[in-house]
Amino acid sequence: MPVFVEDPAKFSKSRLKSDLVAHNVSLPSAESKKEVYVQLYLKHVNQKNAADFSSDEEDHEQDAIDKEEHAKDPQMLDLADLTDDDLKAMLLKHGVKAGPIVGSTRALYERKLKKLLEPDAQHKPNGTGDGALYSDSEEEEEDREEEEEEELDSEQVRQERAAQLEEAQQEISQAELCLQNGDYVYPQCFLMSSRLRACASRHWEPRPKRNAGNVVELSSEWSRSQCSQIPIELSRTSSLDEPTGLGSRVPPVSQSDIIHVPTSSSSRTFSITQMVEEMESQSLLSSSTDRERELNGSIVEEHWSRANRLDMLKRDKCTMKNQSLYYTPKASPYELAVKLTQEPVTDIPQEILPDSEPTPTGIHVTRRRPIKGAAGRPIQYKYPDTPVSPMTRERQEVERRLVPIYIQILVFLIVACLLYLIYAYVEDNSFNPFVALLDSLNQESGSEEGHLLQAETQDTPVLDTLTGQE
Amino acid sequence: MSSTSQKHKDFVAEPMGEKSVMALAGIGDVLGKRLEEKGFDKAYVVLGQFLVLKKDEELFRDWLKDTCGANAKQQGDCYGCLREWCDSFL
Numbered sequence: 001m002p003v004f005v006e007d008p009a010k011f012s013k014s015r016l017k018s019d020l021v022a023h024n025v026s027l028p029s030a031e032s033k034k035e036v037y038v039q040l041y042l043k044h045v046n047q048k049n050a051a052d053f054s055s056d057e058e059d060h061e062q063d064a065i066d067k068e069e070h071a072k073d074p075q076m077l078d079l080a081d082l083t084d085d086d087l088k089a090m091l092l093k094h095g096v097k098a099g100p101i102v103g104s105t106r107a108l109y110e111r112k113l114k115k116l117l118e119p120d121a122q123h124k125p126n127g128t129g130d131g132a133l134y135s136d137s138e139e140e141e142e143d144r145e146e147e148e149e150e151e152l153d154s155e156q157v158r159q160e161r162a163a164q165l166e167e168a169q170q171e172i173s174q175a176e177l178c179l180q181n182g183d184y185v186y187p188q189c190f191l192m193s194s195r196l197r198a199c200a201s202r203h204w205e206p207r208p209k210r211n212a213g214n215v216v217e218l219s220s221e222w223s224r225s226q227c228s229q230i231p232i233e234l235s236r237t238s239s240l241d242e243p244t245g246l247g248s249r250v251p252p253v254s255q256s257d258i259i260h261v262p263t264s265s266s267s268r269t270f271s272i273t274q275m276v277e278e279m280e281s282q283s284l285l286s287s288s289t290d291r292e293r294e295l296n297g298s299i300v301e302e303h304w305s306r307a308n309r310l311d312m313l314k315r316d317k318c319t320m321k322n323q324s325l326y327y328t329p330k331a332s333p334y335e336l337a338v339k340l341t342q343e344p345v346t347d348i349p350q351e352i353l354p355d356s357e358p359t360p361t362g363i364h365v366t367r368r369r370p371i372k373g374a375a376g377r378p379i380q381y382k383y384p385d386t387p388v389s390p391m392t393r394e395r396q397e398v399e400r401r402l403v404p405i406y407i408q409i410l411v412f413l414i415v416a417c418l419l420y421l422i423y424a425y426v427e428d429n430s431f432n433p434f435v436a437l438l439d440s441l442n443q444e445s446g447s448e449e450g451h452l453l454q455a456e457t458q459d460t461p462v463l464d465t466l467t468g469q470e
Numbered sequence: 471m472s473s474t475s476q477k478h479k480d481f482v483a484e485p486m487g488e489k490s491v492m493a494l495a496g497i498g499d500v501l502g503k504r505l506e507e508k509g510f511d512k513a514y515v516v517l518g519q520f521l522v523l524k525k526d527e528e529l530f531r532d533w534l535k536d537t538c539g540a541n542a543k544q545q546g547d548c549y550g551c552l553r554e555w556c557d558s559f560l
Contacts, residue, residue: 099526108529
């Protein structure tokens, strides 16, 4: 974060005002001098900057809103450093045509720009702190997940070793899982066991050769085929039932290995191979799990795939949780058992956001993200629409009202031709008809008189000659 | 908003003149007081802010929320009333 070195006394009054507004400080009355603003600025803004470095010291005057902004303060400062023109240019770069940026509007535009910048920033894994604030899920489940994750990390070594044992004890684990899947392990999933079995049988058909039996059959026939296991399993389930049965946890260490290894390895495989495919479509789920099953060659995968399917349903119900935090490990056998069902839930964040970088805790997402818009993507679509707000819409409206250009040209040509014709007609005929008419009239009258005169003059000589002859 | 309030109709019916900020639809006594404290004592001052934000709904709503803590309905009422006033008198 850039250290704030500028002297607030050098700021312009409007700048001070806008900064104060940006930090939610109520402005003094309009007539107050610049010193008042500077004092306020020093008091509120710079104190807050100092508080950024030591996160524990919180000013009393800063209310909840300030605290909310506290996390985003670096960005706020960057924005506050911008000049009005820069701010406007940046807004334009993000497709927002800003109006005048003045003291009363600057804060709004800063916030808008921040909002525009946020979708980019959200790809960074920085939202983990807020995750707990917004999660409305229960503490209990969180704890389970935390411990589950911790358990997974700590047992990495043991898992590898136990993976070899797994083959030998596959029969037992089969039976255990059947017991767990069918009857016991899903206390908080509101699914009928019949539905579970339907999923299982659907999944079971393309199974590798080793697992010839059906899970359903196994779970139903389990009591017959593996009668010898009953006492052990019963004791184990009873110990799982009791949260305080810590003593019974020691003998099932190998059992817990058997159970944990496949699920955790499946989760690891899941995060690598399946993450993208899950994003593609949910229908690929079965095929990918089949492939995964081949990879691991373990029947216990079945448990996982079913648990995963359950998690899909759970996601629909919005009861799943995307985040988990490390707290104090407090393992109880009951929670161990629940972890088995909850285990794949931790990979859902990666399902939803395959492009997010992995974090040490494996936490990327807050619960808010899917609600706001699936994986944050629609937020991107939202902003190209925004610039179309007032001006462009007006322009589009005007364009819509305009007549197409070829019609315009056509009309222009028609009008031009008409005008020319009128002009030509007027030029040719305007006077001429009348003048010619007048002229012809004059000529006609003149010639008639001439004829009369000529006739008279012709008559008199004739008379003269007649009289002369007489 | 299916129908407009009486306050809205009254405000839109005539030039705002020197009307108080509380004449704006969606701005009651409480919000009016807050606005007056911030210097927006007349309706035309709010109109000025409305215009300087280029009649942008989002920004104006934001501003109104910041300035006086108006809720969504109050923001919408005030925005609609100012916009309609502008349509007829600007």
